[in-house]
Structures are given as C-alpha cells and as structure tokens.
Amino acid sequence: xxxxxxxxxxxxxxxxxxxxxxxxLSDDDSFMDKEIIDSTGILEVIEFLEDECQIxxxxxxxxxxxxxxxxxxxxxxxxxxxx
Amino acid sequence: MCGIAGIINYKDGLAPSPGAINTxxxxxxxxxxxxxxxxxxxxxxxxxxxxxxxxLKDGNQPIYNADKSVxxxxxxxIFNFIELKKELFPDYPFYTSSDTxxxxxxxxxxxxxxxxxxxxxxxxxxxxxxxxxxFLIRDRVGICPLYYxxxxxxxxxxxxxxCLLTVPEIDASIDLASFSEFIHLWTPLxxxxxxxxxxxxxxxxxxxxxxxxxxxxxxxxxxxxxxxxDVSLSEAVYLLDNLLEEAVKIRLRSDVAVGAYLSGGLDSTxxxxxxxxxxxxxxxxxxxxxxxxxxxxxxxxxxxxxxxxRHHSVQADNYSIAENFIKCIRHTESPLFRTSPIxxxxxxxxxxxxxxxxxxxxxxxxxxxGGYDIFKEAKIREFWARCPNSTWRPMLxxxxxxxxDFNKIKSTDYLKQVFGHNIAQTDDLLYAYxxxxxxxxxxxxxxxxxxxxQINQDMETRAREAFPILPGQxxxxxxxxxxxxxxIMPGFILSLQGDRMLMAxxxxxxxxxxxxxxxxxxxxxxxxxxxxxxxxxFILKKMIKGKIPESxxxxxxxxxxxxxxxxxxxxxxxxxxxxxxxxxxxxNEFFESKKVNLLMKKVLSGKAQSVKDNMLFTIILSTQVxxxxxxxxx
Numbered sequence: 001x002x003x004x005x006x007x008x009x010x011x012x013x014x015x016x017x018x019x020x021x022x023x024x025l026s027d028d029d030s031f032m033d034k035e036i037i038d039s040t041g042i043l044e045v046i047e048f049l050e051d052e053c054q055i056x057x058x059x060x061x062x063x064x065x066x067x068x069x070x071x072x073x074x075x076x077x078x079x080x081x082x083x
Numbered sequence: 084m085c086g087i088a089g090i091i092n093y094k095d096g097l098a099p100s101p102g103a104i105n106t107x108x109x110x111x112x113x114x115x116x117x118x119x120x121x122x123x124x125x126x127x128x129x130x131x132x133x134x135x136x137x138x139l140k141d142g143n144q145p146i147y148n149a150d151k152s153v154x155x156x157x158x159x160x161i162f163n164f165i166e167l168k169k170e171l172f173p174d175y176p177f178y179t180s181s182d183t184x185x186x187x188x189x190x191x192x193x194x195x196x197x198x199x200x201x202x203x204x205x206x207x208x209x210x211x212x213x214x215x216x217x218f219l220i221r222d223r224v225g226i227c228p229l230y231y232x233x234x235x236x237x238x239x240x241x242x243x244x245x246c247l248l249t250v251p252e253i254d255a256s257i258d259l260a261s262f263s264e265f266i267h268l269w270t271p272l273x274x275x276x277x278x279x280x281x282x283x284x285x286x287x288x289x290x291x292x293x294x295x296x297x298x299x300x301x302x303x304x305x306x307x308x309x310x311x312x313d314v315s316l317s318e319a320v321y322l323l324d325n326l327l328e329e330a331v332k333i334r335l336r337s338d339v340a341v342g343a344y345l346s347g348g349l350d351s352t353x354x355x356x357x358x359x360x361x362x363x364x365x366x367x368x369x370x371x372x373x374x375x376x377x378x379x380x381x382x383x384x385x386x387x388x389x390x391x392x393r394h395h396s397v398q399a400d401n402y403s404i405a406e407n408f409i410k411c412i413r414h415t416e417s418p419l420f421r422t423s424p425i426x427x428x429x430x431x432x433x434x435x436x437x438x439x440x441x442x443x444x445x446x447x448x449x450x451x452x453g454g455y456d457i458f459k460e461a462k463i464r465e466f467w468a469r470c471p472n473s474t475w476r477p478m479l480x481x482x483x484x485x486x487x488d489f490n491k492i493k494s495t496d497y498l499k500q501v502f503g504h505n506i507a508q509t510d511d512l513l514y515a516y517x518x519x520x521x522x523x524x525x526x527x528x529x530x531x532x533x534x535x536x537q538i539n540q541d542m543e544t545r546a547r548e549a550f551p552i553l554p555g556q557x558x559x560x561x562x563x564x565x566x567x568x569x570x571i572m573p574g575f576i577l578s579l580q581g582d583r584m585l586m587a588x589x590x591x592x593x594x595x596x597x598x599x600x601x602x603x604x605x606x607x608x609x610x611x612x613x614x615x616x617x618x619x620x621f622i623l624k625k626m627i628k629g630k631i632p633e634s635x636x637x638x639x640x641x642x643x644x645x646x647x648x649x650x651x652x653x654x655x656x657x658x659x660x661x662x663x664x665x666x667x668x669x670x671n672e673f674f675e676s677k678k679v680n681l682l683m684k685k686v687l688s689g690k691a692q693s694v695k696d697n698m699l700f701t702i703i704l705s706t707q708v709x710x711x712x713x714x715x716x717x
Contacts, residue, residue: 015690
C-alpha cells in the first residue's frame with residue numbers, strides 16, 4: 001500500500017495541485033474541503049485507481065468516506081483488493 | 084458602430100498638432116473604414132472612424148448645432164431618432180438626416196438630462212464650448228465601449244484601449260486588483276480595467292469634464308420590482324409581444340441591409356419571427372462547429388427551413404480557432420477564460436464578406452428573462468438552504484447539469500461540497516457565483532508569489548463597494564440578474580465576445596432584447612413569469628409558442644461554447660505553445676513555470692479534459708499572449 005500511497009500522492013500533486021512540493025498535501029487532507037478535486041475531478045481519480053490497482057469502483061463506492069483523502073483511498077483500495 | 088477618440092485639456096489647452104489624434108484614431112480604423120475625420124481646436128482634438136449606416140452622404144462627424152458652440156462625435160445608434168425629431172423638434176434646422184444630429188438638438192433643449200430620451204446603443208462625446216465642458220456618455224447597458232485616461236491636465240478617450248496606448252505618456256502596466264476580479268468574476272469591475280491607468284465609463288454613466296477635472300454621474304441602472312406589473316400572464320405576454328416587435332422594428336432603421344445572427348436557440352429565433360412578421364428580407368448567419376458537441380446546425384436548419392431565409396454559415400474548427408487566437412486577443416485587449424469569442428470573429432467575417440454591415444442578435448435575453456443556469460442553480464441552492472439536511476432538494480441540480488453523473492454519486496456530500504459553499508448566505512451579492520468563482524479562481528495557484536500577494540480574494544466586499552445595492556434589497560434571482568447584467572454581460576458577452584468580434588470585421592450588432600423599455604418591463608414581472616419552477620424564460624416561451632418551430636421551443640438550453648484545449652493545441656507548428664515555454668513564462672514573471680509545466684504535461688497526456696483544466700489552460704495561455712502583445716508589465 002505504501003507504493004500506491006506514493007503513486008497516488010504524486011498523481012494528485014501533479015494533476016490537481018500542479019506542484020511537486022510534497023508539503024502541499026498531507027495524507028489526511030480532505031480533497032473536497034481543500035478544494036483540490038471537484039466533482040468532475042473525482043471521476044479522473046477513479047480512472048486512475050481502476051488503471052493502477054486493477055479494481056472496479058462501483059456506483060455504491062462513490063462516497064467521500066472512500067475517496068476524499070489519500071488515507072481514505074488507500075484503505076478503500078485495500079478493502080477492495082482483500083475483497 | 085464607429086470608432087471615436089479624443090484629447091481634452093481645458094486648463095492649459097492643447098498644441099495645435101494633429102499627430103496624436105491621427106495616430107489614436109488610425110489604431111481603430113477597422114471600426115469605421117468608410118470615413119476618417121479629425122477636428123482640432125484649442126482645447127479638444129477629436130477623431131472619428133465612421134462605419135456609414137444611416138445618412139451615408141452627410142453623416143460625417145463632428146455634428147454641430149447652428150452656431151457651432153455644441154458639437155458631438157458618437158459611436159452607435161439612436162434608434163428612436165425619427166420619433167424624437169418629429170415629436171420634439173418640428174422646427175429645428177437639421178442639416179443632416181442622421182441620428183447623430185438629434186443628440187445636439189436634445190442637448191440644447193434639455194441639457195445633460197437629454198440622455199433619458201435616447202433609445203439606443205451609444206458612446207457619445209459631446210462638447211459644449213459655451214461652458215467649456217465635455218460629456219462622455221455611455222449607453223445604459225454597455226453595448227458601446229468607451230475608455231479614458233488622464234495624464235496631468237489632459238484627458239484622453241477612445242473606443243478601444245489600443246488608441247490610448249499610442250500615447251507615450253500612458254503606460255501599459257497591469258492592474259492586479261482588476262486581474263483578481265477577472266479570475267473570480269470573469270471581468271474587472273468598472274470603471275477599472277486590466278490596465279492600471281486606463282478606465283471605462285461605466286454603463287449607464289457619464290463623465291463631466293472641465294478645467295477642474297472629471298466628475299462621474301449615473302443616469303440609469305437596473306432595478307427590480309417583481310410583481311409590480313399586476314397583470315395576468317396572458318396580459319403580460321400581450322404587452323411583451325408589442326414591446327419586442329417595436330424593439331425589433333426600430334432596430335431595422337438603416338440605409339444599408341440588415342442581417343440576423345441565428346444560433347439555433349430560442350432568442351435568435353424569436354427575433355427572426357418578428358423579422359418575418361415585419362416582412363423583412365431575411366438573411367441569416369450562423370456558426371457551425373466541426374466538433375459535433377458544439378454544433379447546432381440541425382436546429383439552425385429547422386429555423387431556416389421554417390422561415391425560408393437566405394442562409395449563410397461558417398464552420399469553426401480547431402485549426403481556425405487556434406490560428407485566430409492571437410488576432411482575437413489583439414481585439415479583445417484582454418486575456419480570455421474560454422475561446423468562444425474566436426468563432427464569433429469568424430462569423431462577423433462571413434457577414435462582412437457577404438456585404439452586410441449590420442446584424443440583429445439575441446444577446447441580453449438570458450440576463451433579462453432569467454435564462455442562465457446560474458440563476459436556476461441559485462434558486463435551487465436557496466431552496467436547499469431552507470432545509471440543509473434534505474437529500475432530494477440538491478438532486479434538483481441534476482436537471483441543470485446532466486453531464487455531472489449524479490446517478491453515480493449516491494452521497495449528497497459531494498454535491499454539498501461543490502454547490503453547498505456558503506449556501507446559507509443568501510444575502511450575498513455574489514450568492515449565485517460561489518460555485519463558479521471557485522472554479523475559475525484556481526488560476527491563483529499558478530501565479531508567482533509576488534503577483535499572488537496582491538490578489539484580493541474577498542470579492543464579496545469588492546462587489547459591495549462597486550454596486551449601489553444593499554444586502555437583501557433584491558431577492559436571490561434579481562440580485563443574480565443584477566450582478567450578471569453589471570459584470571459578465573457588459574464585460575464579456577457584449578464586449579469581448581460582442582463589440583470587439585463584430586468590429587474586427589466592421590460589423591455592427593443590434594440587440595432588441597436590450598431595449599431599455601423591455602428591461603424595465605421585465606423588471607416589473609413576477610419572478611415566476613421568468614423562471615417557472617425550473618423552466619427558464621417562461622414568458623418568452625408562452626409568447627412565442629406556435630410562431631416558431633416546435634423543435635426550438637422544446638429543445639434543452641445549450642450554452643454557446645467552443646473547444647478550448649483541443650483547439651489551442653492545433654496551432655501551426657504548435658506556435659501558441661511557445662508562449663508557455665519555460666523562458667516565456669519566466670520572462671513575464673507572472674506564472675510559476677514549474678506549475679505551468681505540470682499543466683502542460685497533463686494537457687499533452689490528453690488527460691486535461693475537465694472544465695477547470697480547459698479554463699486554466701485558456702486563461703494562462705491568453706494572459707501570456709496578452710502580456711506580450713500589449714507589452715504589459717507589473
């Protein structure tokens with residue numbers, strides 16, 4: 001999960017914050033509260049997860065408790081993969 | 084329309100050299116290629132580039148009163164000049180048959196209060212040598228542009244900024260507070276412009292200039308009294324129908340042929356229905372797009388078949404948008420947040436090519452009759468705010484934005500985050516703009532720290548300083564209409580996407596929906612006659628049912644848009660991307676090159692597809708072009 005965490009962090013930093021400064025995003029930062037990702041952006045994140053982690057994000061998974069921070073996403077992916 | 088320019092100095096007088104005024108007016112020759120005239124006096128130098136539309140033979144300006152103590156140069160049209168002449172001046176010794184001369188006559192009779200009598204679109208410079216005063220007057224809603232700058236005791240004015248920038252003493256430094264307004268509200272708040280020392284005469288205002296300097300006064304503003312017109316819907320429909328017919332009719336006054344823009348939407352089709360009723364020879368002009376998601380050709384065909392018009396169309400593709408990007412910015416004199424003005428320039432090119440100088444067009448209807456989604460979004464947010472824990476109330480947003488996959492989003496938490504920002508603050512002037520501003524203002528993250536430090540983020544306070552309305556004075560819909568009509572309509576729709584794109588090809592646009600009688604009528608309607616439930620422009624649809632094709636009446640509203648990133652990446656040899664090179668970004672010291680590089684990486688990967696990414700890319704690229712083209716510095 002550490003590899004995913006780092007890949008995800010880099011992806012969010014580069015594609016939504018347009019920076020390589022690691023300090024601009026902590027693992028618990030809420031994407032919504034910090035206005036990092038909007039409603040269309042979350043669809044881009046899902047595409048990234050499905051490509052990188054070989055999981056399928058179902059409609060019922062589209063909840064902030066699964067997708068709203070790096071920590072939430074990595075826990076969600078782990079649960080999915082442990083299935 | 085025409086182009087005007089002038090230099091005024093009542094304190095010290097002016098040197099008798101015509102060089103400066105000639106240079107100023109030459110810079111906007113395309114606004115009036117039919118005649119160029121200048122006039123020099125001790126205190127005023129005037130220039131006029133004329134697009135001849137009414138009184139082709141004798142209408143050259145300045146126009147004077149009998150003893151030549153009052154003179155006027157003017158850009159625009161006074162549509163009710165025939166009625167004014169007949170009713171108020173049966174014995175006045177008019178020496179032309181132009182609309183301009185009625186301005187002089189009215190001023191002699193009523194003083195500066197004469198403006199109230201005008202029905203039209205205008206930027207007027209009126210000189211009264213008896214009292215050594217100049218009045219610079221702009222129309223009620225901002226159809227005709229008018230800029231000015233002061234250097235010492237000398238005041239310069241013109242139809243476009245580029246005339247003022249020919250004056251060596253006027254520098255092109257950026258006004259960062261205005262840039263902040265641009266990225267939040269899509270336009271600076273007048274009288275400010277993106278140039279620090281250059282100002283606009285605000286719509287509905289005039290300047291009084293004499294040896295003591297400049298005084299600004301307002302003569303008209305949008306007001307709302309919903310329900311004040313206490314009539315049934317069918318009576319309101321009858322009244323509106325008569326008003327619109329009259330508004331179209333007087334906008335046909337011209338000594339050259341008049342065409343009409345046809346988007347394929349409701350408003351341009353309504354105008355065509357009146358042209359048909361008035362038995363006008365119908366020539367229509369439409370844009371089509373190679374990219375089918377923007378193309379409305381099917382609806383345009385429905386209308387041209389229905390009315391049997393002589394139809395002309397021009398297709399905008401990615402390549403033509405990219406290749407005209409720099410030319411467009413030379414005309415807009417502003418960065419852009421979307422490319423949509425460019426196809427409008429191609430369209431006016433087609434109008435010019437076909438030998439037309441005037442087109443009727445449907446802008447203004449959305450602002451006046453509540454047509455934009457942003458009004459409905461505000462209505463839903465206000466409805467939701469009354470019961471914040473409701474799960475179904477926010478789902479009404481699904482009706483507005485079907486492209487957002489609401490079926491997939493089971494939790495309202497996402498909706499709350501996107502649309503629920505400051506949802507309870509219904510008294511905010513910018514209540515309707517909370518969502519939009521957060522999207523555009525993402526560009527702040529790309530600014531260098533020096534620029535960012537000077538960017539004002541409290542737009543609500545700025546809006547309260549700029550607009551003379553009180554919290555809660557109007558309801559949410561009317562407040563949103565007010566802000567839209569005072570910001571994006573004059574600052575973008577009528578100027579960057581309107582006047583500038585028309586005038587680039589010497590074409591005048593006329594706007595029946597912006598006849599002030601219609602604006603004042605609509606302001607007294609019940610709000611549910613504008614937006615009924617979530618049905619926008621309800622009264623217009625009721626009024627026009629059965630008179631236009633059903634397909635137009637029933638189609639979902641499609642906002643006019645054009646491709647952004649996909650088009651801008653199609654420039655020849657990718658020359659536009661040179662403006663985003665590391666050296667170009669570093670040279671201007673406006674954006675952080677590292678961030679721009681990462682945005683470019685996303686664009687080149689093909690993954691930058693969101694509305695936000697498109698807007699970011701367009702703003703950054705166009706700002707870079709604007710900084711270079713106008714030698715703008717901080």
